[in-house]
Each structure stands twice: as structure tokens, then as C-alpha cells.
Amino acid sequence: MTEEKQRRFPVALLAGMAVVGLLVLALYWLTKPGPQGAAGSMQKHLTLGEAENKYAERIHISDLRMSRATNLLQHEFTYVNGVLANDGTRVIRDIEFITEFRDQFNQVVLREILRPLGTATKAGDPLPAGQRREFQLIFEHVPQDWNRQYPSIRVSGLVLE
Numbered sequence: 223m224t225e226e227k228q229r230r231f232p233v234a235l236l237a238g239m240a241v242v243g244l245l246v247l248a249l250y251w252l253t254k255p256g257p258q259g260a261a262g263s264m265q266k267h268l269t270l271g272e273a274e275n276k277y278a279e280r281i282h283i284s285d286l287r288m289s290r291a292t293n294l295l296q297h298e299f300t301y302v303n304g305v306l307a308n309d310g311t312r313v314i315r316d317i318e319f320i321t322e323f324r325d326q327f328n329q330v331v332l333r334e335i336l337r338p339l340g341t342a343t344k345a346g347d348p349l350p351a352g353q354r355r356e357f358q359l360i361f362e363h364v365p366q367d368w369n370r371q372y373p374s375i376r377v378s379g380l381v382l383e
Contacts, residue, residue, distance in 0.1 A: 267335060268318040268379025278377040280310035281317070286372050300361040302373065306338055307354045314349040316340060318379030321359060323368045331365045335378055348383065 270278065286304040293299070302321070308314050317339055323332040338357035340346030349355055359375075 268316060268337075268381055270377065270379050274380040274382060277310055277312065277382060278380060280308070281314070281377055281380075282307040282309055283375055286375075288372060297362065298364075300364045302359040302361070302375075304357055304375075305354050306349065306357050308349045308351055311351050313351060313383040314339070314380065315383055316346070316379075316381040317349075317377060319359070319375050320378040321361075321373045321375050323361075323364055323373045324371065325365075325367045326369050331368055332361070332363075332373075334359075334361065 284305050284307065286302060289301045289303075291299050291301070306317070316337065318335055318337050320333065320335050322330045325331045336359050337346075338359060339349060339355075
């Protein structure tokens with residue numbers, strides 16, 4: 223009887239290790255950054271040519287609000303909500319913001335490029351001329367030495383119709 227138990231032991235050990243390995247992979251997959259990703263991730267950014275740069279003066283960001291939340295895995299997220307206004311005469315098909323958080327010495331501690339109307343892989347609904355739309359930017363890891371002020375947000379890429 224003990225010989226039979228000894229034979230089953232390596233099989234049970236291997237099965238247990240496989241289950242633990244699958245759990246680790248699942249946890250990694252569930253916690254990795256989404257399509258927005260971090261600032262250093264490989265994604266195609268929008269351009270800001272001369273015409274788009276001039277049109278960017280007609281795009282306004284207002285009513286900024288910030289909040290923080292912690293999920294069940296104790297990951298802290300910072301949310302920046304606001305209103306994007308297209309005060310120009312053209313339709314905005316896609317837009318990209320560069321968002322910078324600063325420390326008490328006014329040094330940039332976090333810089334991310336995000337798309338409020340969609341993601342890096344999928345454009346959202348266009349913003350018609352004269353319209354406003356609420357947006358939300360989500361940040362996973364804002365450094366502790368951030369000065370607790372609103373981040374600076376400016377247009378860094380634009381696609382117009």
C-alpha cells in the first residue's frame with residue numbers, strides 16, 4: 223500500500239504545480255495594462271501637423287474632477303474626468319492627450335499619452351463641431367511624490383474630418 227502511495231505522490235505534485243502555474247498566468251493576464259497601456263508601451267501615436275496644431279486652439283478641456291479608487295487586489299487607480307469641447311467647425315475623429323503629473327518641485331513624475339474618445343487600437347465615436355463630451359482618463363500608478371494637483375492636459379495628436 224505504501225508503494226502505491228509513493229507512486230501517486232509525483233503525479234499529485236506535478237498536477238499541483240500545474241494548477242499553481244495556471245493561477246499565476248491568470249493573475250498576470252488579469253492585471254496587465256489594457257489597450258491604453260503605459261506611456262512607454264509600443265503603440266502608434268497620432269500626429270499633430272500644422273493644420274491640426276492650429277485647430278487644437280479650438281479644443282477646450284473643462285470641468286476637471288479627480289478621484290481615486292482601490293480594487294480588490296489593492297491596486298490604486300486615479301481617475302481624471304472632464305469635458306472635451308470641440309469649438310471649431312470640423313469633426314474630431316480621434317484625439318490624443320499628453321497628461322503630466324508633477325511633484326512639489328514642478329518636475330514631471332508621470333507622463334502618459336491617452337485617447338479620451340477611444341483606445342490605441344480602436345477609435346471612439348467622432349466629436350462633431352460645436353459639441354461637448356465627457357471623458358475619463360485612468361491612471362494605474364501615480365507616484366507617491368505627486369503634488370496632489372490636477373495634471374496638465376494638452377492635445378498631442380489629432381485626426382480631423
